[in-house]
Amino acid sequence: MATAREERQRSLSLRRFVLSSRDVLLPAAVLVLLVVMWEGSVHLFDIKPFILPAPSAIWTATTEIWSTVMGHTMATLNTVLIGFLVSIAVSLPLAVLITSSPYVSTAVYPLLVLTQSIPKVALAPILVIALGANELPRIVVTFLVAFFPLVISMAAGLLSVPSDLIELGRSYRASRFQELYRIRLPYAVPFIFSGLKVAIALAVVGAVVGEFVAADRGLGYLITSSTAFFKTPLAFGAMILLSLMGIVLFQIVVVIERVFFPWSSGQETVVV
Amino acid sequence: MIEIDRLSKTFRSRDGADVVALKNISLAVRDHEFITLVGASGCGKSTLLRLVAGLLPPTAGAISIDGKPVSGPRRDIGMVFQSPTLLPWATILDNVLFPLKLTHQITEGSREKARHLIALAGLSGFEEKYPKELSGGMQQRAAICRALITEPATLLMDEPFGALDALTREEMSLELLRIWNEQPKTILFVTHSITEAVLLADRVVVMSPRPGQIADVIDVPLDRPRNFDQEARSEFQDCTHRIRELIFGNRARRTAAVA
Numbered sequence A: 001m002a003t004a005r006e007e008r009q010r011s012l013s014l015r016r017f018v019l020s021s022r023d024v025l026l027p028a029a030v031l032v033l034l035v036v037m038w039e040g041s042v043h044l045f046d047i048k049p050f051i052l053p054a055p056s057a058i059w060t061a062t063t064e065i066w067s068t069v070m071g072h073t074m075a076t077l078n079t080v081l082i083g084f085l086v087s088i089a090v091s092l093p094l095a096v097l098i099t100s101s102p103y104v105s106t107a108v109y110p111l112l113v114l115t116q117s118i119p120k121v122a123l124a125p126i127l128v129i130a131l132g133a134n135e136l137p138r139i140v141v142t143f144l145v146a147f148f149p150l151v152i153s154m155a156a157g158l159l160s161v162p163s164d165l166i167e168l169g170r171s172y173r174a175s176r177f178q179e180l181y182r183i184r185l186p187y188a189v190p191f192i193f194s195g196l197k198v199a200i201a202l203a204v205v206g207a208v209v210g211e212f213v214a215a216d217r218g219l220g221y222l223i224t225s226s227t228a229f230f231k232t233p234l235a236f237g238a239m240i241l242l243s244l245m246g247i248v249l250f251q252i253v254v255v256i257e258r259v260f261f262p263w264s265s266g267q268e269t270v271v272v
Numbered sequence B: 001m002i003e004i005d006r007l008s009k010t011f012r013s014r015d016g017a018d019v020v021a022l023k024n025i026s027l028a029v030r031d032h033e034f035i036t037l038v039g040a041s042g043c044g045k046s047t048l049l050r051l052v053a054g055l056l057p058p059t060a061g062a063i064s065i066d067g068k069p070v071s072g073p074r075r076d077i078g079m080v081f082q083s084p085t086l087l088p089w090a091t092i093l094d095n096v097l098f099p100l101k102l103t104h105q106i107t108e109g110s111r112e113k114a115r116h117l118i119a120l121a122g123l124s125g126f127e128e129k130y131p132k133e134l135s136g137g138m139q140q141r142a143a144i145c146r147a148l149i150t151e152p153a154t155l156l157m158d159e160p161f162g163a164l165d166a167l168t169r170e171e172m173s174l175e176l177l178r179i180w181n182e183q184p185k186t187i188l189f190v191t192h193s194i195t196e197a198v199l200l201a202d203r204v205v206v207m208s209p210r211p212g213q214i215a216d217v218i219d220v221p222l223d224r225p226r227n228f229d230q231e232a233r234s235e236f237q238d239c240t241h242r243i244r245e246l247i248f249g250n251r252a253r254r255t256a257a258v259a
C-alpha cells in the first residue's frame, strides 16, 4: 500500500518536474529568440545606439562599470526594502484599527483614499524640500506607493473571516486579542500575501520615482543621468536590472509564503 | 440541568421589521439527557442553540444552566456547528486542541487526549493533515472531537451531520451515541432527519415556525443502546409518525382533503 502511494507520489513529482521544465523552457526559448531578433534588427537596419541599443551594447555598457552599477542597484534595493518594511509596519496596525470598528473605518478610509489620489510623482519634489535631499523623501514616496494595496488587502482579509469561526472563538470566551491573533490574522494570511506581492512590485516603482526627482545614487538616478548624456545602453541596463530586482523580490515573497504558510499558497491543490 | 423559561427572541432586520425567531419557549433538560430538535427550516433551532450557548442575548425570558443564569458564553459548553469550521491553517491535531489553547488549558496530557479522541472518531493517521486534505465527513468528525476536548458537560450540535451522506450519517450517529455512553453529557442536537432524531434522543422537541414555538415534546420509549434495527419497531414508527404529523400536519390534512 505504502509502495503504491510512493509510486504515485514519484510519478506525480516527475510529472510536475516535466511540466515545470516545460513552463520554464518554453518562455525562455521565446525570450532568447526575441533578443536574437532584436540584436539582428539593430545591426540590419543600422539603428543608432542612443535610439535603440543592441543587447550586446547594453551588456558592454553595463558590465564596463559593473561595480558602479552594483552600487546604484544596492542603493535602490535599500530604498525599496526600507520603504516596503515601513509600509508593512504601518499597514498592519492600520488594517487592524480599521476593521476593529465601523467608526474608525468611516473616519480613516476617506483619508486613505485621499493619500492614494495624490500623484506620487508630483509629491516627490515637495517632499524633497520638506524632508531634505537625502534618503528620507525616497523612502516616504516608496512607502506611500506601496502601503495602500497592503492596507486594503489586509483589511479585506481581516473582515472576510467566516462568522462561524468568530462564534467559535466567542463560545470559548476568547479575548479580542486572542480573536485577532488566533483567528483573524491567520485567516487573513493569504490576503496579506496577495497584498505583499502587489506592494513589493509597487515599492520598486516608488523608489525609482523618488530617485528620478532627487538622488545622487540608485538605478533611477542612473537612468536620468545616463539619458542626459544620451548613454541609452546604460539606461537600458539599469532598466533591466530594475525589472530583475522586481522579479526577484516578488519571487522571494512567493517563496516565503510557500515555506512558512504552505496552507495559504494552496500549491498542493494545483495538480494539472 | 438546563432550564429554558418563557424564552423569546426577536431580531430587528435591516429594514426595521421585527422577525420573531422564538416565542415563549419553555423546556427543562435533565443532566445527561439527549434531546433532539426538529422543525421546518427557519423555525429558530439554530437561534435556540445560540441562546443556550450564550452567544445571543434573549429578548425576553431566561435560560439557566445548573441554576446559574446564562449571560454569556460558558466554557463548559461545547458547540458543533453545521459546517465543520476548522481552522484552515492548523493541522487536525491543532484544530482539536484549539479550545484548550484559547482557554489556556494546554497541559502535558492534552496531546494524548486529543489523539485519543481523534482515534475514537476514526481519524487516526490524519493528526498532522490539514483540513482541506480531509473529506467533509472527516472534517465534521474532527469538529466533534474539538467540541469534546474540553470535556464539556453540555454539547450543543447544530445539524452536525447535515453535510454528510446517508451512510456516513448513520455510522456517525452510532459513534456519537457510543461517545455519549462513555462520557455522559447533556446534548441538544438539531437535525432535519426525523429518523435520526428518534434514533438518538431521549426526547424529541418538535418546533413549529413563524413564530418559532415548541409544538410538542415526544418521549422515545426505546431501549439503549440504540441501533438501526429498532427502526422496524412499532414504538419507533409511532414516534416518527407523530413527529411527521406535527410538522406536516396541515399539509397532510390538506392533501387528504384534495384526495
Ligand SMILES: Nc1ncnc2c1ncn2[C@@H]1O[C@H](COP(=O)(O)OP(=O)(O)OP(=O)(O)O)[C@@H](O)[C@H]1O
Residues within 6 Å of the ligand: B011, B012, B013, B019, B020, B021, B040, B041, B042, B043, B044, B045, B046, B047, B048
Ligand atoms: N442574526 C439574525 N438577524 C436577523 N434575523 C435572524 C438572525 N438569525 C436568525 N434570524 C431569523 O430567525 C429565524 C430563525 O432562524 P434560525 O437560523 O434559528 O432557523 P433554523 O431553525 O436554524 O433554520 P435552518 O433549519 O434552516 O437552519 C429566521 O427567520 C431567520 O431569518
Ligand SMILES: [Mg+2]
Residues within 6 Å of the ligand: B045, B046, B047, B158
Ligand atoms: Mg439552523
